[in-house]
Amino acid sequence: MPNLRNYETERDRFSWETARRALDGLPGGRGLNIAYEAVDRHAAGARRDHLALRFLTKRGEPRDYTYSGLRAATNRMANVLSGLGLAKGERVFALAGRIPELYISALGTLKNGNVFCPLFSAFGPEPIRQRLGIGDGRVLITTVAFYKRKVADLRSSLPGLRHVLLVGDSREIREIPQVLDFHELMAQASENFEIAETSPDDLALLHFTSGTTGMPKGAMHVHEAVVAHHMTGYFALDFHPDDIFWCTADPGWVTGTSYGIIAPLTHGITSIIDEAEFDAERWYSIVQNQRVTIWYTAPTAVRMMMRVGTEVPKKYDLGSLRFIASVGEPLNPEAVVWGQRTFGLPIHDNWWQTETGGIMIANYPALAIRPGSMGLPLPGIEAGIVRRQPDGAIETVLEPGVEGELALRPGWPSMFRGYLNEEQRYRKCFAGGWYLTGDLARRDADGYFWFVGRADDVIKSSGHLIGPFEVESALMEHPAVAEAGVIGKPDPTAGEIVKAFVSLKGSRAPCEELRDELLGFARKRLGAVVAPKEIEFIANVPKTRSGKIMRRLLKARELGLPEGDTSTLELS
Numbered sequence: 001m002p003n004l005r006n007y008e009t010e011r012d013r014f015s016w017e018t019a020r021r022a023l024d025g026l027p028g029g030r031g032l033n034i035a036y037e038a039v040d041r042h043a044a045g046a047r048r049d050h051l052a053l054r055f056l057t058k059r060g061e062p063r064d065y066t067y068s069g070l071r072a073a074t075n076r077m078a079n080v081l082s083g084l085g086l087a088k089g090e091r092v093f094a095l096a097g098r099i100p101e102l103y104i105s106a107l108g109t110l111k112n113g114n115v116f117c118p119l120f121s122a123f124g125p126e127p128i129r130q131r132l133g134i135g136d137g138r139v140l141i142t143t144v145a146f147y148k149r150k151v152a153d154l155r156s157s158l159p160g161l162r163h164v165l166l167v168g169d170s171r172e173i174r175e176i177p178q179v180l181d182f183h184e185l186m187a188q189a190s191e192n193f194e195i196a197e198t199s200p201d202d203l204a205l206l207h208f209t210s211g212t213t214g215m216p217k218g219a220m221h222v223h224e225a226v227v228a229h230h231m232t233g234y235f236a237l238d239f240h241p242d243d244i245f246w247c248t249a250d251p252g253w254v255t256g257t258s259y260g261i262i263a264p265l266t267h268g269i270t271s272i273i274d275e276a277e278f279d280a281e282r283w284y285s286i287v288q289n290q291r292v293t294i295w296y297t298a299p300t301a302v303r304m305m306m307r308v309g310t311e312v313p314k315k316y317d318l319g320s321l322r323f324i325a326s327v328g329e330p331l332n333p334e335a336v337v338w339g340q341r342t343f344g345l346p347i348h349d350n351w352w353q354t355e356t357g358g359i360m361i362a363n364y365p366a367l368a369i370r371p372g373s374m375g376l377p378l379p380g381i382e383a384g385i386v387r388r389q390p391d392g393a394i395e396t397v398l399e400p401g402v403e404g405e406l407a408l409r410p411g412w413p414s415m416f417r418g419y420l421n422e423e424q425r426y427r428k429c430f431a432g433g434w435y436l437t438g439d440l441a442r443r444d445a446d447g448y449f450w451f452v453g454r455a456d457d458v459i460k461s462s463g464h465l466i467g468p469f470e471v472e473s474a475l476m477e478h479p480a481v482a483e484a485g486v487i488g489k490p491d492p493t494a495g496e497i498v499k500a501f502v503s504l505k506g507s508r509a510p511c512e513e514l515r516d517e518l519l520g521f522a523r524k525r526l527g528a529v530v531a532p533k534e535i536e537f538i539a540n541v542p543k544t545r546s547g548k549i550m551r552r553l554l555k556a557r558e559l560g561l562p563e564g565d566t567s568t569l570e571l572s
């Protein structure tokens, strides 16, 4: 039986107070801590020997942690951090693939009252430097290979980064100056740890996201977010005690933390974590061999599976699956139907973003899917469509089918509590009693929400949110580049790819060699995820008279669409 059987009934009887009671709180009334809810309360009870996390290494071997094993490992980690003298609220960053050390670090950090900030391992040195700098990272946990390739050269520009803990070969680590050996410290640390007193409003997680302008923003989440992680796991992902859950997301993205680490653990269920990148045959064999029951993935992955075709999955027994969900980008209606044909299960789209901390709008197992729709708001969540009036006032659109900005009523537990050190940017997200999401959407007469597009210029490529300004800034550091304008160009698999328009300094002429050089330059700095896939040379990057790059014009030209209002275009 699905957890959410009758949508209206659950919405009517829902309250956050009741949702809070599904969690235990720290013993002795010492507050609320995500890691306690995720690990220790199960390790102390009937689930102590239940499998919590099964890691599949690239070669496919499992590394298993029961709940009690995970408690011991995360206690050691908390002791390591406390031994390094970390004060409450200080930031611990991780730059690693999906390896056990990353997950243990996340939970150990929370136990010690520190703030965990995961970085994508595919980032190049520039995004890493910026985020560590903005977030004032005190500790970084990474691998020997990533350290040598991406971090070692940055150390002098990051004076606040006191300790770097490396995972890898001990002999190699001993040769590297200014670093510590992760496993050596863990081996010396005790398995006993008492979680520090934690208020529900204490900072727990820092997730970087991007806007149209400026540098990345650190969205701050508190320990109380666990109430929403747990509740949404129950209603939107339908967790039941015997489930084997596989969230394919990387913890570098908020999905990989909220649902790749926290929510399944708070329910005491088993999670599968695969270290390798996408490969259709590998994925189907994981579902088959691990008897995965709930699968949470992303549209780009679904489209890649669709490209491989329906014959490949037929070679596998995928009968353990009972629920599939997807998030992060628009899920094409064909993908929903393809799921039904291929797995005998439709793919349930749901919507949320870094700032919301957890799923806000979803298609539920008990409700018919409207292919192409993101679904209905979770119990406890009020979503609406709003429009900004010319005088700045916010009008709530009640009429169905009308496009506007998707907005949410503030107050749910996993709502971000600010952008680190950027109060102004945070305040700008709220108006007329709503949190404005930056997405355009419409709601149909039955309350289902339909995604229309972004209200700003950020790019979604293979599920990654990319700020054009970050890419433009990196390109402009190349001596040949005068100006750069960056857009998302539609792509059948990735949703969008990053495309840069570049004008050159007077002395340089466009040529293939220079294009390759710029592509390589950007890739080295930004990493494969963020760097442009295409570069086009243009004489001038169109700008407004006040100097803002007109990315919308670049996009319209790219797509052969009408150019719209160009009255503010600077004529050069």
Ligand code: AMP
Binding pocket: 209, 254, 326, 327, 328, 329, 330, 331, 349, 350, 351, 352, 353, 354, 355, 374, 437, 438, 439, 451, 453, 454, 460, 463, 464, 465
């Ligand atoms: P991020 O903060 O990186 O998770 O990106 C959040 C953004 O991804 C949202 O604001 C949307 O633009 C997009 N997004 C997330 N889920 C969906 C969905 N189900 N359909 C369409 N777009 C989505």
